[in-house]
Amino acid sequence: MSRYLALVPAAGSGSRFGGPSPKQYLQLNNRPLMWHTLQVLSQVAAISRVVVVISPGDEWFDDFEWDLPKLSVLRVGGASRAESVRNGLQAMEAGEQDWVLVHDAARCCLSVAAVERLIATLADDAVGGLLALPVPDTVKRADGEGRISATVPRQGLWLAQTPQMFRAGLLAEALAAATVADITDEASAVEQYGHKPRLVEGDAQNFKVTYPRDLALARAILAARKE
Ligand SMILES: Nc1ccn([C@@H]2O[C@H](COP(=O)(O)OP(=O)(O)OP(=O)(O)O)[C@@H](O)[C@H]2O)c(=O)n1
Numbered sequence: 001m002s003r004y005l006a007l008v009p010a011a012g013s014g015s016r017f018g019g020p021s022p023k024q025y026l027q028l029n030n031r032p033l034m035w036h037t038l039q040v041l042s043q044v045a046a047i048s049r050v051v052v053v054i055s056p057g058d059e060w061f062d063d064f065e066w067d068l069p070k071l072s073v074l075r076v077g078g079a080s081r082a083e084s085v086r087n088g089l090q091a092m093e094a095g096e097q098d099w100v101l102v103h104d105a106a107r108c109c110l111s112v113a114a115v116e117r118l119i120a121t122l123a124d125d126a127v128g129g130l131l132a133l134p135v136p137d138t139v140k141r142a143d144g145e146g147r148i149s150a151t152v153p154r155q156g157l158w159l160a161q162t163p164q165m166f167r168a169g170l171l172a173e174a175l176a177a178a179t180v181a182d183i184t185d186e187a188s189a190v191e192q193y194g195h196k197p198r199l200v201e202g203d204a205q206n207f208k209v210t211y212p213r214d215l216a217l218a219r220a221i222l223a224a225r226k227e
């Protein structure tokens with residue numbers, strides 16, 4: 001029986017966000033930002049384990065009470081997101097047929113419904129896939145001077161989100177074959193390995209907290225859910 005396991009890379013330094021601590025530990029509605037992410041994944045009944053990957057030198061994680069029974073932590077984060085995922089996948093000892101849902105710690109406004117939609121859509125899929133958003137706006141390509149060099153046709157363009165869900169065996173092989181420096185998500189490694197992951201429509205609330213301006217939006221979304 002295949003299990004559904006969540007793997008959360010959380011070993012980033014948050015350089016675009018700045019600040020004294022990585023963004024995943026910022027206080028958001030009285031909890032670390034990442035707690036909200038881990039709580040949603042823990043609330044998905046099909047997910048039996050939530051594994052968070054932090055850096056070996058992480059000095060923040062142990063300062064918090066996480067109170068999430070499905071949670072376990074691995075101090076095997078690497079120099080890139082892809083390396084953190086690869087190291088975490090190796091260390092978590094998933095079965096080859098287990099489904100692994102890789103989700104950014106920084107996407108703290110994920111919904112249980114979106115994860116359940118991803119699982120339901122891909123449960124019998126031969127490859128796996130990811131939550132993503134069809135591009136809703138006109139897309140411009142910039143020249144080197146902040147002016148438009150082209151308008152890019154948006155038909156068929158999607159913005160990749162997470163979770164990205166693949167069977168552990170396929171994901172491990174794809175990550176081993178990939179040039180880690182070239183990949184920014186799991187799907188690109190699986191694509192390079194010769195497969196076509198399925199796109200499953202996510203929602204705009206599942207954005208990645210990347211810049212300081214993103215925090216107010218995340219705070220508002222989470223507060224609205226409590227009302
Ligand atoms: N070496 C790394 C780099 C990133 N991540 C994780 O991958 C997710 C998405 O990456 P991103 O938003 O880019 O986070 P950072 O790398 O921390 O941010 P920045 O690129 O601004 O430094 C985050 O949850 C981050 O913690 C990771 O586990 N290991």
Ligand SMILES: C[C@](O)(CO)[C@H](O)COP(=O)(O)O
Pocket residue numbers: 081104159160161162184185186208
């Ligand atoms: C995985 C991802 O969130 C999909 O859009 C994105 O590639 C992460 O990029 P980052 O630069 O590591 O935040």
